[in-house]
Amino acid sequence: MKKTDRLLAIVLELQRKDVLRAEDLAAIFETSVRTIYRDIQALSESGVPIVGAPGIGYSLMEGYFLPPVSFNVEEAVALLIGTDFVEQKFDTEYGSKAQTSRRKIEAILPESIRREVSRVRTTIRLFAGGKEVDHREKNYLEKLRFAILEKQKVRFGYSKRMPEADGNRQSVRVVAPYGLVLMHGSWVLIGQCELRQQLRHFRLSRMDELTVLEDRFEHPVDFNLQDYKQIDDRHVYVRILAHPHIADKVKEAKNFYMETMEEHADGLHVLFRVRQPEELLQWILGWGADMVVLEPETLRKRVRAEVEKMLKCY
Incomplete structure (x- = not known):
């Protein structure tokens, strides 16, 4: 990063957060603490009112704001593609805000930048992956955002793809909502x-x-959505053989449970890690005779039984 870009970025970081230490800034911009000290001095000499407290960090003097920031072509394209993503994947309220944001960004761009951005965007199309969020899900997304911010519990019927330990697939849940993840x-x-x-x-x-x-809940102090990692309880391994002529298609499928893939003379050997072998049953059956379960034996028998049931239908 060029020094001038880093100086602007430092001011933006200080504007976003109340206090930052030199060590924090050095980590953000992947540079040395000594370089940050020099940058802070350069900013102060240029008139940016930075306040430094030993042992605490740096902050901007209250009331200081940067003048409007201009964007280059790449930055503008990144922002506009971001609005496309929000419009596709978020609820109706955020979708409409994405549209107005896009119009505002385009309106403030200089004509030369706007033309170049338009040209670049004709070569890029965002496909956010999977199906677009349907109307019902968007409605639920909006309700859940409200419930999370207002710390209100929610109730809903829930259908599991695989049965729980009690054998049930459907149940009514009351949940204290902590966050939403795509x-x-x-x-x-x-x-x-x-x-x-x-x-x-x-x-x-x-x-x-x-x-x-109406029931409210207290957000646990030790829960941070940005740092949260789901407990990995997938302890069952499944090995399959994909015949050579479908190997490329299997690789492209990028099944969530895939761990490793190895090319062998007889085809592609793929290792999966799951909670229950049955989680892969429908996926394996979808490949027909071009895919063979090597282990565990229980899944081989399950596939065989399912195929026999299918034969009776024909």
Whole structure:
């Protein structure tokens, strides 16, 4: 990063956050603390009112704001593509705000930049992955955003793809919602489930009759959505053989449970890690005779039984 770009970025970081240490800034911009000291001095000499407190960090004097910032072509393209993504994947309110943001960004661009941005955008199309969020999911997304911000519990019917330990696939859940995550093209709610008495994940596409309750909850002080990582409870390994002529298609499929792939003389050997082998059953059957389960034996028998049931239909 050029020094002039870094100086502007430092001011923007200080404007976003109340206080930052030199070590924090050095980590953000991948440079040395000594360089940050020199940058702070250069900014101060240029008239930027930076206040430094030993042992605490740097901050901007209250009331100081940067004048409007201009964008180059690449920055403008990145912002406009970002509005495309929000419009596709977020709820109606954020989708409409994305449209107005796009118009405002385009309006403030100089004519020469606007023409170049338009030219570049004709060569790029954003496909956010998976199906677009449908009307019902967008409605649920908006309700859940409200419930998370207002710290109100929600209730909904939920359908699991695989049955729980009690054998049920459908249940009614009351959840303290902590956050929303877009995973593999699908929105997922993370929250404390009263039925299971633990933190759980819920796909919005599997919810039904979502209701925001009056009951409130306290957000746990030790939960940070940005740092949160789901506990990995996938301890069952499945090995399959994909015949050579479908190897490329299997690679492109990028199944969520795939761990490793190895080319062999007889085809592509793929290792999966799952909670239950049945999670892969429909996926394996979809490849027909071009895919063979090598292990575990229980899944081989399950596939065989399913094929026999299919034969009876024909």
